[in-house]
Amino acid sequence: MKIVLDGNRMTSKEEAHAYLKEVFGFPEYYGKNLDALFDCLTEGGAMEVDFQHTDEMKAALGKYGDNLLRVFRDAENIILEIK
Numbered sequence: 001m002k003i004v005l006d007g008n009r010m011t012s013k014e015e016a017h018a019y020l021k022e023v024f025g026f027p028e029y030y031g032k033n034l035d036a037l038f039d040c041l042t043e044g045g046a047m048e049v050d051f052q053h054t055d056e057m058k059a060a061l062g063k064y065g066d067n068l069l070r071v072f073r074d075a076e077n078i079i080l081e082i083k
Contacts, residue, residue, distance in 0.1 A: 001047040007057030013064055016057075034071050041075035048079040 003023060010016035017032035026040050049072060058065035072080050 001045065002050065003047060004050045004052065007051065007053035007055070007065075010057045010065070010068075011060040013061065016061065016064075016068065034067055037068070038071045038075060041072070041078060046079070051080060 005020075005023060009019045014032070017030070017037070020026065020037060021030050021032070024040065024044075030036055030040060051069070051072065054065075054069065057068075061068065069080075072078055
């Protein structure tokens with residue numbers, strides 16, 4: 001499974017988590033934080049994530065954007081391609 005993420009859609013923490021919930025199809029109880037993101041990413045099967053416009057996302061989110069990318073890198077079942 002390959003998922004393409006657009007960092008331009010992540011201009012705030014709230015928008016980032018709403019977008020990720022939509023794209024990945026996370027359940028309604030998704031906690032909308034980095035711990036919940038890690039849990040959801042590691043519960044699913046293996047996938048490839050093409051993360052585009054990461055510089056724009058990091059500019060909008062600051063340190064939180066770096067931490068969000070770290071969650072994707074730390075999720076063992078994710079093959080991450082950053083552009």
